[in-house]
Amino acid sequence: MKKLLFSLIITFVSIDMGLCQFPHMAAAQQKPIPPYAKWGTLAMKKTQERYPYAKIIDYLHVGRVTDPKSTTEKFKLWLKDDKREFGVFVDIEFNPATNQVINITFRETTR
The missing domain is CATH 3.10.450.390 (Protein of unknown function DUF3889)
Known part of the structure; x- marks a missing residue:
């Protein structure tokens, strides 16, 4: 049980750190509004x-x-x-x- 809990914590921390390292990723996916x-x-x-x-x-x-x-x-x-x-x-x-x-x-x- 401790191994599973430890694994989950490591996974969530890794995901959170990944998002912190690349905060521009979400903004980069937004396209500008076309003039038409x-x-x-x-x-x-x-x-x-x-x-x-x-x-x-x-x-x-x-x-x-x-x-x-x-x-x-x-x-x-x-x-x-x-x-x-x-x-x-x-x-x-x-x-x-x-x-x-x-x-x-x-x-x-x-x-």
Whole structure:
């Protein structure tokens, strides 16, 4: 019994010391928030409003298109309702100086 207790104490101390030696490990695993994140949140919110009976099951940031007067963030969301699964391309056009939304477009796809 003493051997088992001693083994457990050594194991816990080793684990604790390992964490103390590498405190940066947990922080290193956190990724920075991408610049399109707030637009992705808006894309999901507006898609859910447009398709209230569907569940969003996947999300992809397709890319960004920058023009002289506006920027467009492009997303593809995959939805599922009682009858089907389908994709929705969501484009959010906004003024990059003010972040004011100019237009949001939706386009369904089967792929």
